[in-house]
Structure formats: structure tokens, C-alpha cells
Amino acid sequence: MSAEQTAAAxxxxxxxxxxPEAHLARWLAxxxxxxxAILATANDLHLRTGQLITAFEMLEEIALRERATIAxxxxxxELRRIVDGAGSAPGRAHALLVELRALRxxxxxxxxxxxxxxxxxxSLPRGxxxxxxxxxxxxxxxxxxxxxxxxxxxxxxxxxxxxRGELRRIAGLLGETDEV
Numbered sequence: 441m442s443a444e445q446t447a448a449a450x451x452x453x454x455x456x457x458x459x460p461e462a463h464l465a466r467w468l469a470x471x472x473x474x475x476x477a478i479l480a481t482a483n484d485l486h487l488r489t490g491q492l493i494t495a496f497e498m499l500e501e502i503a504l505r506e507r508a509t510i511a512x513x514x515x516x517x518e519l520r521r522i523v524d525g526a527g528s529a530p531g532r533a534h535a536l537l538v539e540l541r542a543l544r545x546x547x548x549x550x551x552x553x554x555x556x557x558x559x560x561x562x563s564l565p566r567g568x569x570x571x572x573x574x575x576x577x578x579x580x581x582x583x584x585x586x587x588x589x590x591x592x593x594x595x596x597x598x599x600x601x602x603x604r605g606e607l608r609r610i611a612g613l614l615g616e617t618d619e620v
Contacts, residue, residue, distance in 0.1 A: 446476050453482060457489045467496065474503075474510035481514055485536060486529040498540040513543075541575075548576060558610050562603050567596045570607070572614070579614040583607070 441449070447468060454464045467475060478499070482492050499510045506513070513519070522535045542549040552572065559570045571582040583600060587593035600607070 441476065443472050446472065446479060450475060450479055453479065457492070459489055459492065463493055463496065470510065477511035477514045481523055481536070484523050484529075485533040487533055491533050491537060494537055495540055498537075498544045502540070502543050552576060555610060555613060558606075558613070562606055564603065565596060565599050567592065568600060570610070576614065579611070581607070581611040581614055 450467055451464070453459070454467070459467075467478065470478070478492075478496060481487070481495070485491075487495065499513055502508075502513050503510045514523075518539055519536065522532050522539060525532060527535075555572055555576075559572075562570070564570065567586045569584040569586070571584060573580050573582075585593065585596050585600075587596050
């Protein structure tokens with residue numbers, strides 16, 4: 441596809457999805473390979489407008505930090521596996537954004553993984569779920585209980601009470617993530 445054809449395809453994509461003019465101008469201002477790589481990804485994953493904007497901003501930040509092109513970032517194996525992989529386009533689009541977020545915020549990813557491992561190590565019974573805040577945006581730790589009957593509820597509450605110290609420690613770790 442020529443540069444003019446790529447620009448026309450980008451404009452058509454932006455028109456159908458009502459991409460704000462400022463974002464369209466930034467997209468068109470990119471190098472040809474970067475423009476084409478974003479367009480191919482947007483088409484392959486049927487990205488919605490908000491998803492494209494989010495992905496585009498993270499790609500720009502990653503490329504700037506790593507002194508790479510956006511096309512080179514999108515060519516990485518872990519991203520190609522998502523874009524070219526099996527599954528629904530919306531599921532793959534979500535997976536791409538998750539992976540871009542992990543690339544953009546590696547310390548956040550490591551901290552989230554560490555907290556998830558700590559929670560898994562608690563070996564809480566089915567019916568008890570420990571929920572971390574999205575993107576560790578707060579220090580709130582949620583514990584959800586789903587019981588079938590009073591006896592099971594008592595058992596689940598007891599299991600939580602037995603893990604009180606470990607849960608308190610995990611909640612304390614959430615407060616330490618401000619520097620992520």
C-alpha cells in the first residue's frame with residue numbers, strides 16, 4: 441500500500457469511528473511504517489475509537505522511552521502473538537491493551553504479579569475472592585464471599601479469619617505501591 445493509500449485508509453477508519461481530529465492529525469504525522477502498523481492492528485483487532493486512542497498513546501510512550509519506532513514495538517513477538525492469535529477480536533483487543541500497559545508500566549506489572557502470587561499462596565477456599573484495585577489505583581482491598589447456606593458462610597468467614605494476618609500484610613503492600 442502506498443503512503444497515499446495508507447493515509448486514505450486511515451482517514452476512512454477515522455471517519456467511520458469518529459476519531460477526534462487531533463488524534464487523526466497525530467496519526468497522520470507519524471512515519472509511514474508506524475502509520476501502517478497502527479492501521480493494520482486497528483483493522484485486525486477491530487479496535488474501537490477509545491481502544492485505538494489508548495493503544496496509540498501507550499505505543500508512543502513505549503517507543504519514546506525505548507528509542508524505537510511504533511512499528512518495531514508492534515512487531516514484538518508478544519504483541520504479534522496477540523494480534524495474529526486465535527480468539528475473538530474484542531478479546532484480542534483487550535489482551536493487546538493489557539500487554540501494552542505491562543510494557544508501558546513494567547513496575548506496575550511486577551507489583552501486580554507479586555500481589556497476585558501472594559493472594560494465590562493464601563489458598564483460600566472457593567467462595568472467597570480477594571480483589572485488587574484496577575491498576576493498583578487505590579489501596580482498597582476487596583474480599584468477596586459467595587456462600588450457599590449458613591454453614592458454608594460460617595466456614596468461609598472462618599477461613600478469612602484464619603488468614604487475617606496475611607490479608608493485612610497484602611493490604612499493607614497495596615499502600616506501598618504509590619511509587620509504582
